[in-house]
Amino acid sequence: MVECLTNKKVLMKGNYAIANAAVLAGCQCYFGYPITPQSEIGEFMSGKMQELGRAYVSAESELAAINMTIGACSTGVKAMSSSSSCAVALMQEALSYATTDELPVVLVSVMRGGPGLGNIYPSQGDYTQAVKGGGNGDYRTIVLAPSTVQECADLTYKAFYLAQKYRNPTILLADGLLGQMMEPVEFKEYPYPEVDNSSWRLSGTKDHKARIIRSYGPLADDRCVFLEKLFDKYKKLEENETEWEEIGTEDADVVLVSFGSTSRNVKTAVKMCREKGIKAGFFRPITLFPFPNKRLKELSKTVKKFITVEVNMGQMVDDVRLAVNGVVPVELIHKGVGAPPDPEVIFKQIEELI
Amino acid sequence: MEKDFIIAGFGGQGVLLAGEVLANAFMLDDKNVTWYPSYGAEMRGGTVNCSVVMSDTEVSAVQKAKAEFITVLNQASFDKFVSCVKKGGSIIVNSSLAAIKKTREDINYIFVPITKLAQEKLGNIKMANILALGVLSRVSKLVSLETLEKALYTVIPPHRANLIPKNIEALKLGYEYDLLKV
Numbered sequence: 001m002v003e004c005l006t007n008k009k010v011l012m013k014g015n016y017a018i019a020n021a022a023v024l025a026g027c028q029c030y031f032g033y034p035i036t037p038q039s040e041i042g043e044f045m046s047g048k049m050q051e052l053g054r055a056y057v058s059a060e061s062e063l064a065a066i067n068m069t070i071g072a073c074s075t076g077v078k079a080m081s082s083s084s085s086c087a088v089a090l091m092q093e094a095l096s097y098a099t100t101d102e103l104p105v106v107l108v109s110v111m112r113g114g115p116g117l118g119n120i121y122p123s124q125g126d127y128t129q130a131v132k133g134g135g136n137g138d139y140r141t142i143v144l145a146p147s148t149v150q151e152c153a154d155l156t157y158k159a160f161y162l163a164q165k166y167r168n169p170t171i172l173l174a175d176g177l178l179g180q181m182m183e184p185v186e187f188k189e190y191p192y193p194e195v196d197n198s199s200w201r202l203s204g205t206k207d208h209k210a211r212i213i214r215s216y217g218p219l220a221d222d223r224c225v226f227l228e229k230l231f232d233k234y235k236k237l238e239e240n241e242t243e244w245e246e247i248g249t250e251d252a253d254v255v256l257v258s259f260g261s262t263s264r265n266v267k268t269a270v271k272m273c274r275e276k277g278i279k280a281g282f283f284r285p286i287t288l289f290p291f292p293n294k295r296l297k298e299l300s301k302t303v304k305k306f307i308t309v310e311v312n313m314g315q316m317v318d319d320v321r322l323a324v325n326g327v328v329p330v331e332l333i334h335k336g337v338g339a340p341p342d343p344e345v346i347f348k349q350i351e352e353l354i
Numbered sequence: 355m356e357k358d359f360i361i362a363g364f365g366g367q368g369v370l371l372a373g374e375v376l377a378n379a380f381m382l383d384d385k386n387v388t389w390y391p392s393y394g395a396e397m398r399g400g401t402v403n404c405s406v407v408m409s410d411t412e413v414s415a416v417q418k419a420k421a422e423f424i425t426v427l428n429q430a431s432f433d434k435f436v437s438c439v440k441k442g443g444s445i446i447v448n449s450s451l452a453a454i455k456k457t458r459e460d461i462n463y464i465f466v467p468i469t470k471l472a473q474e475k476l477g478n479i480k481m482a483n484i485l486a487l488g489v490l491s492r493v494s495k496l497v498s499l500e501t502l503e504k505a506l507y508t509v510i511p512p513h514r515a516n517l518i519p520k521n522i523e524a525l526k527l528g529y530e531y532d533l534l535k536v
Contacts, residue, residue, distance in 0.1 A: 011378050011389070011508075037393065120393070181416055182374065182389040184381045261416070268414040339390075339417040 004048075006187045014152040014178040015040035017185045018108055021156035022080055023048055025190050027106070029055040029079035031068040033087065036120040037176035038110035041082040066091040066098075066107065073103040074213050076201025078160055082108035084176075085126050086117055089134060095169050096135025099230070100215040102200075104163035104170070107141075108156070111175040113337035122176035123337045124260055127315040130173045131289050138227055140234050142170040142241075143288040145259045149183035155286070161192035162241060166233055167200075173288060175311075177261040177339055238290035245284040248274065249299055252281030254354050257296075257320050258309040259285050261340060266309045268343035273350060280350065288316070296323035306330045307353055311340055355410050357496055358418050361486070362403035362435055363427030363448070368483035371509070372425075373404035375487060378505035379497045380408040388416045401430050408496065423494050425486050427468065428452060436461075446489050448482065464493055466531055472524065481524040488528020499529050 003010055003020050012020070019041045022030070030045040042058070049056035055072070059065035065081045072079035083091065088109045098105040111126045113119040130143045142162050144155040156172055163170040202211055217223040248270065249255055258266040263284045273280035281303070285292050296306070305328055308317040314332045321330045333349045335341045341349075359376060363369040370391050380387040391404045405421065407413045422443040426432045429452040432445075436457060439445050444462040447454075450469035466489050472481040484506070491497050506521050 009381060011374070011381050011387070120395075176393075177390065177416060180391060180393050182377060183413075184387065264413070265415045267412070340415070342419065343415055 003187065005189065009184040009186050011182050012149060012185050013040055013180060013182050014146075014149045014174060015110065015180070016044050017149045017152040018082070018156050018172065018174065018179075019044035019048070020187060021153040022106070022160070023052065024187060025157050025160040026078050026194075027054070027080050027160065028077040029057075029069070029072040031057045031059050031065040031072070031079070031081045032083065033059050033062050033065050035084045035087045037112055037122070037179045038082050038084050038108065040179070041108060041110075062087040062090040063094070066094040066105070069105050069107070070094060070098050070101065070103055073098070073105050074101070074202050076197045076203060078104070078106070078164070080106040080108065082110065084110045085112045085114050085123070085129075088126065088129065092129075092134035093136070095133060095141060096137055096139055097215045098169045099135075099139035099141065100137065100226075101213050102167040103213070104160075104167055106159050106163050106170050106172070108172045108174065110179040111173065119337065120176065121338045122178075122261065122340075123312060124175060124262060124310050124315070125312040125337065126173070127259075127288065127310070127312060130171045131291070131319070139230065140168075140289050142166065142168055142237065142290075143173050144170065145173045145286060145288050146178060147260055147263045147284065149178065149181065149185045151286075152178055153185050153187060157190055157192065160190075161195070164195035164197065166237060168233065168237075173260065175261050234290070238293070241287060242290045242292050242294070243286040244292040244295060245282075245286060246295075247282040249281035249283060249303070251279055252302075253279040253304045254350065255281040255283050255299060255303045255306050256309060256350070257283045257285070257306055257316070259288060259316060262309055262311050265340040265343045266346060269346035269350060272343060272347045278350070278354065285316075291319050291323065293319075293323040296320060297325070300324045300327040304328060305354060307333055307350060309333045309341075309346055311335050311337065356414060357408050357423070357494070358421035358440075359406040359408070359490075359494075360403055360421045360424045360435060360438065361406070361427075362401065362425070362431035363483075364430075365398045365400045365402045367427045368480065369402055369427060370404050372483040372487050373406050375484065375502060375505045375509050376490070376497065377406045378508045379501040380406070382501050382504050382508070383497065385409065386411065386413050388413045390416050401428070401434065403431065403435070423490060425490055426452060427482060427486065444493055446486060446493060448486065464489065464533055466528070466533070468528070471527060471531065475527055476520060476524055478520070481520065484521045484524040485528040488525040489531060489533075490528075491525070492529045492531075492533070499525055
């Protein structure tokens with residue numbers, strides 16, 4: 001693996017694409033602990049970061065890795081960690097801290113089967129873990145969900161940018177299928193402006209007064225003010241950064257909602273519906289937080305039914321139901337764990353549900 | 355047009371690498387392509403496989419239960435995948451390590467002593483995977499020998515460039531093998 005800037009298509013695993021994009025995004029520090037199906041990220045970083053004179057630390061545990069990321073981010077450098085399901089679970093406390101510390105932590109979560117140790121096959125079982133958070137207190141993390149290897153690269157760029165811009169931890173939520181599969185991908189230069197962090201980073205007291213970054217807020221009133229500010233930020237995120245893809249929704253009777261790798265097969269199933277004369281549309285949230293609530297609500301005025309398709313027991317379906325707020329029914333097609341259901345299987349289930 | 359390929363064999367036979375070369379060749383031909391490995395708790399000597407999907411439009415699904423062209427390098431893979439060949443599709447069988455036996459009427463069987471050829475003509479059984487790609491090129495008519503050669507240059511890292519001529523030889527040997535022999 002020698003890739004960096006390519007400006008032409010190369011065939012690459014999703015995991016390598018994420019790692020390569022992180023390097024190009026200017027990530028200065030990587031901290032991680034290996035776990036299938038994302039170990040290639042650490043493997044790539046272990047060579048490339050040292051080659052570029054940046055920091056790579058093979059941490060003693062996931063707890064250490066994410067807390068090292070917090071430490072590096074507090075100095076204003078771009079830093080990241082990556083892990084998978086049961087090990088991302090171990091990082092939840094730190095994510096809560098990073099949110100209240102307002103640190104631009106980037107975490108790549110490559111989902112595998114759960115709960116518990118589960119297995120190493122693809123899954124979308126950590127939608128709730130990523131979107132709602134498993135740490136304490138009121139907080140959100142920005143969550144981006146790629147569906148192709150190209151998006152693994154592009155959304156890694158975006159993860160670093162949004163994390164910096166909003167000073168909020170950002171999760172790139174991929175899965176075992178995306179991590180392990182290869183697909184052509186092109187790496188262009190990091191397309192976003194650099195965010196000035198000179199007002200808050202910890203860089204020594206030579207040029208400014210002492211600063212402190214901490215999550216402790218002893219005064220009740222101050223904490224209320226802080227939380228209001230934090231959630232104003234989330235409102236801004238929803239207004240400005242919500243992203244989705246939709247196809248054929250204008251005249252659709254039924255809209256299929258799906259994210260990540262599963263959405264690829266759903267898109268095919270929607271095409272099959274159209275060929276059979278079923279007025280189906282396709283809707284793919286790209287940002288899972290902020291979730292495209294507003295657009296789904298709009299669509300509920302013309303659509304007769306929504307069906308979400310997920311490789312879990314039904315997690316995003318709750319958010320679609322909230323967005324639609326009972327105006328029309330929201331059904332679920334799901335598979336517990338593994339590669340997404342075949343398009344034919346999804347198509348048949350759509351036929352049964354409409 | 356969309357075509358599906360599966361390559362399967364023992365861990366260590368280089369089936370993932372063969373798939374990677376094939377997928378790179380399709381990319382060089384400006385096709386959309388995906389490659390997906392079996393990545394369970396695999397080990398050397400166990401079975402391993404990868405799926406390659408080539409499409410003129412967006413790939414419809416990365417992992418598929420059936421394929422038009424399945425290449426199997428050992429008996430275990432033959433037993434596992436012969437039922438996965440789509441009707442009218444082809445199975446390329448390494449007859450050095452799998453019995454010559456036709457169990458279905460609706461598919462084409464291509465038996466080639468791939469490992470034996472690699473050993474006898476190239477002096478190295480490790481060439482079997484690339485030799486199989488030569489056979490696949492001939493049988494599928496979906497990827498040319500020239501593009502596969504180019505793909506070898508993409509996949510084989512610079513510090514192993516000395517292996518490229520031998521691999522090109524393997525491709526040709528597979529392509530030129532008289533398929534009517536068996």
